[in-house]
Amino acid sequence: MVELILLISLVLLALLAIRSEILRVAVVFFGIFSLVCSFLYLYYQAPDVAIAEAVIGSGLITLLYLTALKRYKVYNIAYTSDAFTQVTDRTIVEGTRHEHFVREIEEFCFNRELEPQLVFTPDPVDELVETGQFDLIIRQEGERITVYGNRENFVVDELEMLLILRYEDLNIKIERFGEEQEQEEIVV
Amino acid sequence: MKIDISGTRSEIVSIMTGVLYPFIIVFAVYIILNGHNTPGGGFQGGAILATLFLARFIVLPENDLDVHWSHNLEKMLFAVILLVPGVFVFAGLQYHFAALREPYLIFMNIVIGLKVAFGLTIVVFRFGFYEGR
Incomplete structure (x- = not known):
């Protein structure tokens, strides 16, 4: 009877972990899955394996996943333009002509459980790259938009696909910066 | 480069981790030292020891451990783990000194436990502080 309950709850927890929308909840379900698994090992008289499963499965792995989620949460975006001489609230509200473009990127981030942090700044791109704290830098020169993506960030690839599909008509260029010297340039 | 991972620091978590600290240490040392008689052993005890550093990592994400x-x-x-069995088991010393078998197991458990604890701690600290975004 105990065995049956444990096995059924194992399957249920696995399904919950797969089907849950929020990643953090999925990680917690996976931790409980490991704990039930370790009970089952104990029931099958393998206490050695049960200890290892309890410590690694529900302790270390859960923590590693949570740390990973936390690290990828905040997505720093800088929006820079020649038109900005000084940034005020007014610039943020109506200064950008391609506001819908920024909205699109924010929605994109929201769908991937990232927290976009948009910064409006008149600083040149090189300085922003040097600070090393931005994942994405959008530069606007008149009609022309250049998107600089961090090479280490995997989300940039997905974003590139989206931009190419949605904004064929706009003049958008995507560049990468990061550790490697060679620059990939995709001109749309 | 120092990265603030915690954001907001929870007082409940830090106090409870402080309370749990000695229990984690005692449990890990018990499992390592009794590994040759009871369930557990070097690997399991070492993993529990590593969770000690991880608990500290949650409470205080500071990179002050020399990786x-x-x-x-x-x-x-x-190297010790490879050498000691080579000398003791494969060279046949265990037949001459039968009384050393239990101390040998305890010693190996302690060494393996320390190695696993260091290894897992390095994994998490490297992941937490060094790997790219």
């Missing part, structure tokens, strides 16, 4: 030093120590312990 290179513990990396070297881990490699040295690995």
